[in-house]
Amino acid sequence: MAKDYQCPACKSPVDPAATVCSNPVCRAELAFCSSCRDVTTYTLTVPASGRFKRDQYKCALCQNVGVKCLTWLSGGYCNGLARSSGRAFDQPFCASCNGRLGEVGRNVLGWSIVGAVGGLFKRPGK
Ligand SMILES: [Zn+2]
Ligand SMILES: [Zn+2]
Ligand SMILES: [Zn+2]
Incomplete structure (x- = not known):
């Protein structure tokens, strides 16, 4: 399932994990959308409305609202x-991180990342 991804702004080929287009005259900010599974x-x-919320962004391709994956936010x-549920808690991770974390123990790694980000989510057991 090799797919060639391209920057929606300048149509240059890009790494699907790039956060900025590598084309020096473009430099568009890029993200990988969990809804349409494409670079956008x-x-x-x-904007984030409380300490447990993240900024919401709209994908330019599919117009779905998403939030930045916690892996991204933690560097x-x-x-x-990640898909935004529109409710109090959005999906913490994007589709690709959910796949990766599933192999190494989502909860352990997930909560340690949450701890690193700090304060975005309630800790388990308050
Ligand atoms: Zn570009
Ligand atoms: Zn999308
Ligand atoms: Zn992610």
Whole structure:
């Protein structure tokens, strides 16, 4: 399932994990959308409204709203937009991180990342 990804702004080939387009005249901010599974540009739609919320972004390709994956926010190698549920808690991780974390124990690694990000989510058991 090799797929060639391209920057939606300038159509250059890009790494699906790139957060910025490598084309020096473009430099568009890129994300990998969990809804349409493609590299996209995004726009901020709703700024974070509380300490447990993340900024919401709209995918330029499929118009779905997403939030930045916690791996990305904590400085990990990720550019995923996790699906936003529209409820109090959004998906913490993007589709690709969910796949990766499933192999190494999602809860342990997940909560340690949450701890590193700090304060975005309630800890288990309050
Ligand atoms: Zn570009
Ligand atoms: Zn999308
Ligand atoms: Zn991710």
